[in-house]
Amino acid sequence: MTLPIAHAPNVYLVDDDEAIRDSLSWLFQSCGITCQTYASAEDFLSAWNSERTGCVLLDIRMEGMSGPELFNLLRERGSTLPVIFLTGHGDVPMAVSALKKGAFDFVEKPCNDNELVDRVIEALKLDASQRAATSSADSVNARIAELTTRERQVMELVLAGKFNKVIADELQISMRTVEVHRANLFDKMGVKTAVELAQMLTGRR
Amino acid sequence: MTLPIAHAPNVYLVDDDEAIRDSLSWLFQSCGITCQTYASAEDFLSAWNSERTGCVLLDIRMEGMSGPELFNLLRERGSTLPVIFLTGHGDVPMAVSALKKGAFDFVEKPCNDNELVDRVIEALKLDASQRAATSSADSVNARIAELTTRERQVMELVLAGKFNKVIADELQISMRTVEVHRANLFDKMGVKTAVELAQMLTGRR
DNA sequence: CGACGTATTGGGGTTATCCACAATAGGGAA
DNA sequence: TTCCCTATTGTGGATAACCCCAATACGTCG
Structure with a gap:
């Protein structure tokens, strides 16, 4: 068994059959x-x-925890592996259930080596792109x-396409204060314009 | 066989076994x-x-075209049904292949009526949300x-967060012209601010 | 030919944004 | 208590955006 390489893409093979572990590992x-x-x-x-x-x-x-149980546990813990x-x-039904819960693939043993390697490579690619x-x-x-709280509030209203004047009005503060918050949050978010901010945040939230 | 209801959600049951058609239809x-x-x-x-x-x-x-063949054909023709x-x-392998190609579910006959109806209802919901x-x-x-072509060009540059002055420069036209195109495209796109435009277009394109 | 759409530009004014300089005030950490 | 962060506001000026009115030029379609 090879030592784990930190932060490197790896295949984690979980099987209670030593012969399988050995042959697939090889x-x-x-x-x-x-x-x-x-x-x-x-x-x-x-x-x-x-x-x-x-x-x-x-x-x-x-023996002990089954594959699907482990899979469910990983997903509960937020893993997208x-x-x-x-x-x-x-x-x-087992295959259907696994795939519908988000398994990447479901392969019957014995399986073709080349196909399995291909599937693994696809899975590694998916993991890499998901992580990115x-x-x-x-x-x-x-x-x-x-x-800060105020900056977040101002950001929401900026993303709603409102003028500083309107934002000031809604937050019951002066326009000048809005301008300051706006400049600060643009700075913290690393953008120069409201358009960049919108593109950065559209989709999420 | 019921007459098709245009634009209404329907189950399309394709099976060469008349007994199945009758019972599921019922x-x-x-x-x-x-x-x-x-x-x-x-x-x-x-x-x-x-x-x-x-x-x-x-x-x-x-007989004739198989289920998976029909499925592939529908997807090729752009259907997301x-x-x-x-x-x-x-x-x-058949189940795995179908699901990985995007089938909604894969059910073995004979199946539980309630479960099948549940799955169908889920599928109808998915279709509705996809269509929306x-x-x-x-x-x-x-x-x-x-x-127009110019409006599209200006839109690109607006979405890149550029000033009208810069846009005018890049397109080799006057700032005034950029303003006009900008106003016209905002109008056609139904937005009042660049932020709205960005939100409308971020993700696609 | 004339109407229409598209592209172009100018003048001039209002509104909004961006910023530099400057200051007050409260809460929490050192 | 002093320092830092956060929130707040003001003045004033430079820059950008938004708009109304107005006009020229080119190509297409009746």
Whole structure:
């Protein structure tokens, strides 16, 4: 078992069958994909934290916590890590339920090595793009968090397309004060115009 | 078979088994859901047009065109109609493939009536919300289409947060002309401020 | 040819925005 | 208590945006 590489894309293989762990682990390593293996859902959970990037290959039926249970737990904890289910004895409702809950794929063992690697690569790509999206969203949220209450209030009204005069009126403060808050929040948000602010915030919120 | 109701949400049931058509048709009608039945994919296709709202219940294995083939064809033709696959002899790869291609659900026959109705209701809701989203996007696109070339050019630069002076410079026209185009395009787009325009267009384009 | 739409520009005035300089006041941390 | 952050307001000027009135030029469609 390879040592985890921090912040590097990895495949986390969770399966209680040692033969599977060994053979798939070898498969991924031989493709240049770092792979960590876990013999149980509990083992994976104790090693997991939200910083881990990559994707999960998850057996359905295991001693202790099952694959779907682990999957649900990860989603409850806010993880968006792509999960590919692996199963030797899956049925249609199980597959449908997994995919509808957001699993990335559902593969029956034994499976074609090349296809599995392809699916893993797709999953790694998805994780990378999701993380890029979240991190840009996070930086925006961090900036919003730095605003004072007044600045946030002014921002809302600016985004509503209102004039400083109207904003001053609604907040019961002078126009000059609105101008100051406006300038400060533009500064903190890293924009120079209201249009940039709108583009930065439209969609979220 | 009930006559199609134009622009009303309907269930389109495509199955070559008359007994299924009759029983499910009765089920939906009794729940107040309009249902049209088709004995083949070809029958459905000849009746289908992109105006039809609702969802499709689609058998997998049929004489002639199969369910998945019809599904692919609909997607190719730009339909986003939610499709629920119905099958008596489905396997896991088939279910996985269907869902990953965007099927709404994949249900094995015989199925629980209440669950099926629930799934259909969810699908109808999805269709309605998708249509609402598309129609608002369409109206925006229609407005953009009404703009003259110059107006579109000016709009781009306004959305880039540039001053009229800079826009005039880049387009090699006078500031006054930019102001005119700007006012006209705001008018055509139905907005009063650049912020509203940005919110209307951010995300698309 | 004349009407219409589009693109262009100018004058001149009002309103809004942006900013620099300057100041008062209350709450919390050192 | 002093320092810092936040909120507040004022004066005054530079810049940008918004609008009314008015006009020229080009191409298309009856």
